[in-house]
Amino acid sequence: VITDMTAKTRTRNRRGEGVLLRDEIVAAAERILEREGTEEAITLRSVAREAGIAAPSIYSHFDDRQAILDAVVDNAFEMLRAAIVASKSPSGDPVEALLSGCRAYFAFAEAEPTRYKTLFNRPATAAETPAVPEGAPPPWQHRLAAFEILVGGIANCAAAGRSASTDPFADAALLWTAMHGAVSLLHYVPGFPWPPVDHMLNEMVHRLARLT
Amino acid sequence: VITDMTAKTRTRNRRGEGVLLRDEIVAAAERILEREGTEEAITLRSVAREAGIAAPSIYSHFDDRQAILDAVVDNAFEMLRAAIVASKSPSGDPVEALLSGCRAYFAFAEAEPTRYKTLFNRPATAAETPAVPEGAPPPWQHRLAAFEILVGGIANCAAAGRSASTDPFADAALLWTAMHGAVSLLHYVPGFPWPPVDHMLNEMVHRLARLT
DNA sequence: TGTACATCAGTGAACGCGCGTTCACTGATGTAC
DNA sequence: TGTACATCAGTGAACGCGCGTTCACTGATGTAC
Numbered sequence: 387v388i389t390d391m392t393a394k395t396r397t398r399n400r401r402g403e404g405v406l407l408r409d410e411i412v413a414a415a416e417r418i419l420e421r422e423g424t425e426e427a428i429t430l431r432s433v434a435r436e437a438g439i440a441a442p443s444i445y446s447h448f449d450d451r452q453a454i455l456d457a458v459v460d461n462a463f464e465m466l467r468a469a470i471v472a473s474k475s476p477s478g479d480p481v482e483a484l485l486s487g488c489r490a491y492f493a494f495a496e497a498e499p500t501r502y503k504t505l506f507n508r509p510a511t512a513a514e515t516p517a518v519p520e521g522a523p524p525p526w527q528h529r530l531a532a533f534e535i536l537v538g539g540i541a542n543c544a545a546a547g548r549s550a551s552t553d554p555f556a557d558a559a560l561l562w563t564a565m566h567g568a569v570s571l572l573h574y575v576p577g578f579p580w581p582p583v584d585h586m587l588n589e590m591v592h593r594l595a596r597l598t
Numbered sequence: 599v600i601t602d603m604t605a606k607t608r609t610r611n612r613r614g615e616g617v618l619l620r621d622e623i624v625a626a627a628e629r630i631l632e633r634e635g636t637e638e639a640i641t642l643r644s645v646a647r648e649a650g651i652a653a654p655s656i657y658s659h660f661d662d663r664q665a666i667l668d669a670v671v672d673n674a675f676e677m678l679r680a681a682i683v684a685s686k687s688p689s690g691d692p693v694e695a696l697l698s699g700c701r702a703y704f705a706f707a708e709a710e711p712t713r714y715k716t717l718f719n720r721p722a723t724a725a726e727t728p729a730v731p732e733g734a735p736p737p738w739q740h741r742l743a744a745f746e747i748l749v750g751g752i753a754n755c756a757a758a759g760r761s762a763s764t765d766p767f768a769d770a771a772l773l774w775t776a777m778h779g780a781v782s783l784l785h786y787v788p789g790f791p792w793p794p795v796d797h798m799l800n801e802m803v804h805r806l807a808r809l810t
Numbered sequence: 811t812g813t814a815c816a817t818c819a820g821t822g823a824a825c826g827c828g829c830g831t832t833c834a835c836t837g838a839t840g841t842a843c
Numbered sequence: 844t845g846t847a848c849a850t851c852a853g854t855g856a857a858c859g860c861g862c863g864t865t866c867a868c869t870g871a872t873g874t875a876c
Contacts, residue, residue, distance in 0.1 A: 392816075398837095398838080398851095398853060399850055399851095399852065399853090400838095400840095400851095400852090401838085401839050401840060401850075401851055402840090402851080403850075404841095404851065404852050407852080407853085423721075424721070426638075428831065429828080429830080430829075430830060430831085431828070431829065431830080432828095432829095439853075439854090440854050440855070441829095441830080441831085441854095442831080442832080442833090442853085442854070442855085443852080443853055443854075445831080445832095446852075446853075450828075450830080450831090458607065466709070466746070505781075506782070506783060506786050506787065507719060507786065508786065509635075509636070509786075518862080528744055530790070540864090542863070555793075556793045556797070556798075556801075559793055559798065560776075560780075560793075560798060560801055560802060560805075562777050562779075563779040563780040563782075563783045563784075563798070564772075564775065564776035564780075564802070564806075565779065566779040566782065567774075567775040567776050567777065567779020567780065567782065568772075568775040568776075568779065570718070570719075570775075570778065570779065570782060571718060571774070571775045571778050572775075574718050574719065574720065574721075575718065578742070579668040579683060580771060581767075581768040581771050581772075586768075586771065586772060586775070589768075589806075590632050590772060590776070590806075592806040593772075593806055593808075594801075594802075594805055594806075595777075596805075610818095610819055610870095611818095611819065611820090612818095612819090612871095612872075612873095613817075613819075613871085613872050613873060614818080614873090615819090615826060616818065616819050616820080618818080619820085634820055640815075641861080641863080642862075642863060642864085643861070643862065643863080644861095644862095651820075651821090652820070652821050652822070653819085653821095653862095653863080654821070654822085654864080654865080654866090655819080655820055655821075655866085657864080657865095658820075660868095662863080662864090663863075667848080708863065
C-alpha cells in the first residue's frame with residue numbers, strides 16, 4: 387500500500403462538543419455550493435468528503451440530505467438580510483435608504499449567484515410551506531425579514547412625501563418581484579443585450595415605488 | 599415466469615421512418631416533465647421507459663441527455679410564443695394588445711409552471727450561449743421571439759400616444775424581467791400574502807411600459 | 811417472379827459509478843466509586 | 844489516587860438502486876439482380 391498523503395488529519399471533537407460538527411457540515415456544504423455552483427452537488431457523501439468525515443457521521447446531526455440544504459438556505463437568508471442592513475448609509479434620506487437597500491439586494495445576487503439561487507429558485511418543501519398559514523407567524527417568516535425592510539423603506543418615502551405610494555406592502559411586492567426577475571434573468575440569459583443594470587434597478591425602484 | 603402484462607406492444611418504425619422515434623422521445627420527456635414537475639426526472643432511462651423503448655435506442659437520435667432537454671426547451675419556447683400570439687384580440691387598441699399579451703404570458707406560466715421553469719430557470723449551457731454573440735443572430739434568438747412581441751407592443755402604444763416610453767426596448771426589458779420575477783416568486787413562495795395577481799400584472803404593465 | 815443481401819431500427823446484457831442508508835463496531839474520554 | 848465502566852463521537856463495510864454509456868447482436872424490410 388502506497389503511503390496515503392491524504393490521511394485523515396481531523397481529530398474528533400471532545401466529549402460534549404460533538405455538536406460542533408454540525409457547523410462544520412453546514413460550512414462544508416456551503417463550500418461545495420460555492421465551488422460547484424449548483425445545489426445538486428450537495429450530497430451526503432460529497433459533504434462528508436468535504437468535511438473530512440465518514441458519511442454516516444452526518445446522521446448524528448441531520449435527518450437527511452434535505453435537512454442540510456435547509457440549514458444552508460437559512461444561512462443564506464440571514465446573509466442577504468445582513469447585507470441589506472449593512473448598506474444603510476448614515477444619511478437620513480429615505481429615498482437614498484431605499485435605493486441603497488435595493489442596490490445591496492442586487493449586489494448580493496451578483497456577488498453570490500449560487501447562494502441567491504438557493505433562496506428562491508427551489509421547490510418549496512412541505513416543511514417550509516404549511517398548508518394553512520393560520521394567524522400565527524409561518525415558519526418561513528424569518529426568511530423574509532428583508533422584505534419587511536423594503537416595505538418600511540417605501541413607507542418612509544411616502545411619509546416624507548417622496549413617494550406617491552398608498553399601499554407600501556403592495557408596491558414592495560411589485561418591487562421585490564421585479565428585482566428578483568431582473569437578477570434571475572440577467573443571470574440565466576447572459577448573452578442578451580440587457581440595458582445597464584444600474585439603469586434597470588433605478589427605473590424599477592422609481593416607477594414601482596412611485597417615487598416623485 | 600408469470601405472464602408479463604406490460605409486454606412491449608410497440609412495433610418498430612418501418613425502414614426510412616426511424617426518425618419518427620425522435621418525436622416520440624421528446625413527447626415522452628415532456629410527459630415525464632409534466633408528471634414529475636422537475637427537469638431532473640428526465641433521465642435517459644426514464645425517457646426510454648416512458649417511450650417504451652430500450653435505453654440505447656435513444657442514442658440514434660440524441661447525443662446525450664442534454665440534447666433531449668434542449669429539444670424540450672425549444673418546444674416550450676415555441677408554445678409560449680404561440681400562446682402570446684393567440685391572445686391577440688381583433689381589437690386594434692395597442693394598450694389592450696399589450697395587456698392581453700402580458701396576460702397570456704402570466705397564464706402560460708401559471709398553467710404550465712414546469713414548462714415555464716424549463717425556459718429560464720436553468721443553467722445556460724455552452725451551446726446555448728456562445729462566448730461572443732458577434733453581429734449575426736445568436737442561436738437563442740428564436741427562443742426570444744416572444745420578447746420581440748413585447749418590444750413591438752410598447753412601441754405601438756408609444757406611437758399611438760398611449761405610452762410615454764422613449765426606449766421601448768429598455769422598457770420591454772424592465773417589463774419582461776418584472777413579469778418573470780412575479781410568476782417565479784408567486785410559484786416559489788406560495789404561502790406569502792401576495793396581492794391579487796391581476797393587480798400586480800396591471801400595475802407592472804402600466805408603470806413599466808409608462809402607459810398614460 | 812424469386813432470392814440473396816445490405817441496411818435499418820432497434821435490443822439485451824453488461825460495465826462502473828455515486829448515491830442514501832443500515833449496521834455493528836471502536837476507541838477515546840469523562841465519571842463514579 | 845486508582846480503576847472499572849458508561850457514554851460519546853464518530854468509523855468501515857456493506858446493501859440495493861438508478862444512472863449514463865458501451866458493445867455485440869437481431870430480425871424485419873426493402874433492393875439489386
